[in-house]
Amino acid sequence: MAVRAESDGGGLASPMKVWDVITAGDVFVDLILGGFSAWPQPGEEVFATRFAREIGGGAAITGCGLARLEMRVSLLAIVGRDEEEWVRRRLMTYGVDTHLLIWHDEEPTAVTVSVSREDDRMLFTYMGANRAFPLWLAKESTWRELSAARHVHLACAPDPLVLIALSDFLHEQGTTLSLDVGWHPEWLRSSESRRALRALDLFFPNEREIFELTGERDPESALRALAKAGPAKIALKRGLAGAMLLWDGELLREGAYPAVPVDTTGAGDCFDAGFLYAWLLGASPERCLKIASICGALSTQRLGGVAAFPTREEIEEALRGNSTRGAEP
Numbered sequence: 556m557a558v559r560a561e562s563d564g565g566g567l568a569s570p571m572k573v574w575d576v577i578t579a580g581d582v583f584v585d586l587i588l589g590g591f592s593a594w595p596q597p598g599e600e601v602f603a604t605r606f607a608r609e610i611g612g613g614a615a616i617t618g619c620g621l622a623r624l625e626m627r628v629s630l631l632a633i634v635g636r637d638e639e640e641w642v643r644r645r646l647m648t649y650g651v652d653t654h655l656l657i658w659h660d661e662e663p664t665a666v667t668v669s670v671s672r673e674d675d676r677m678l679f680t681y682m683g684a685n686r687a688f689p690l691w692l693a694k695e696s697t698w699r700e701l702s703a704a705r706h707v708h709l710a711c712a713p714d715p716l717v718l719i720a721l722s723d724f725l726h727e728q729g730t731t732l733s734l735d736v737g738w739h740p741e742w743l744r745s746s747e748s749r750r751a752l753r754a755l756d757l758f759f760p761n762e763r764e765i766f767e768l769t770g771e772r773d774p775e776s777a778l779r780a781l782a783k784a785g786p787a788k789i790a791l792k793r794g795l796a797g798a799m800l801l802w803d804g805e806l807l808r809e810g811a812y813p814a815v816p817v818d819t820t821g822a823g824d825c826f827d828a829g830f831l832y833a834w835l836l837g838a839s840p841e842r843c844l845k846i847a848s849i850c851g852a853l854s855t856q857r858l859g860g861v862a863a864f865p866t867r868e869e870i871e872e873a874l875r876g877n878s879t880r881g882a883e884p
């Protein structure tokens with residue numbers, strides 16, 4: 556595998572924890588085309604009226620959101636050498652540290668082309684350099700790098716045995732661990748994966764993912780079934796239906812915060828960022844869920860996953876019920 560890390564990979568974790576959060580896993584270049592009036596037939600061409608090229612993928616979006624909320628964030632991911640300058644610049648714009656990034660000399664950065672109409676969207680994805688990430692996550696030198704954070708958030712489908720070993724290692728170092736696995740049907744259907752979820756401090760599925768994991772078709776039953784077998788703290792994302800939180804047996808519900816969405820790409824990853832920010836500040840489960848929902852909703856107001864992520868002040872305004880952004884396009 557022709558990849559090279561920028562860091563030495565062997566440094567001992569500081570007991571002081573250099574980072575609040577390291578996000579690790581998938582990074583994409585998102586090409587977002589919008590404003591189509593019709594889908595093309597095979598062989599036809601249609602023209603977008605809106606376009607954005609933005610950094611995407613769960614690890615990048617959650618990292619950018621946390622950095623906007625003034626947390627100290629570093630990103631560990633594998634990116635194509637071809638996009639090095641652009642990726643670095645985008646992340647630095649949002650305040651995310653890039654020294655843990657790994658540059659792949661042969662594979663390009665993963666790409667998603669998102670084509671949206673008002674009523675629906677289509678996604679075309681090439682996984683590129685992200686495919687090398689699971690192997691990288693299995694290395695103990697990577698675990699040592701990750702232990703430099705108070706918290707590690709994974710946005711990928713990790714090998715279940717690696718997840719358990721990593722969790723043990725991080726917990727020994729005083730670092731907590733969360734996961735947003737995303738839509739990986741094979742991973743979600745595996746009983747080994749389900750067992751490994753027990754190793755997490757927090758798990759962030761959406762409805763489709765938790766149904767696939769549990770075989771249930773009702774969100775509350777799915778949460779309860781998963782908690783029995785897996786993690787005790789699960790934040791369940793339900794799009795326009797809002798979110799639910801199962802927290803050590805207690806069930807909380809939160810309606811969707813009002814927003815007129817322009818593009819819902821990455822709303823789930825922004826929800827994760829809001830939740831982790833509040834949790835790391837020691838907020839109550841109710842407040843974590845509220846802040847997460849505000850971040851998810853407000854993030855939909857511009858093209859791309861990160862551009863509309865709110866600031867601390869905007870979150871405070873929304874909590875007071877006088878957001879200037881609430882229901883605006």
Ligand SMILES: Nc1ncnc2c1ncn2[C@@H]1O[C@H](COP(=O)(O)OP(=O)(O)OP(=O)(O)O)[C@@H](O)[C@H]1O
Pocket residue numbers: 737760761762791792793794795797798810811812813814816819820821822823824825826847848849850851852853855
């Ligand atoms: N249109 C919307 N209006 C208001 N809030 C929304 C909207 N879409 C999403 N949200 C909020 O953001 C949260 C996360 O979104 P969603 O349920 O789409 O996550 P997801 O499926 O993990 O998304 P993705 O993986 O595409 O980022 C929801 O639980 C909800 O609180």
Ligand SMILES: [Mg+2]
Pocket residue numbers: 735737761823824
């Ligand atoms: Mg998601």
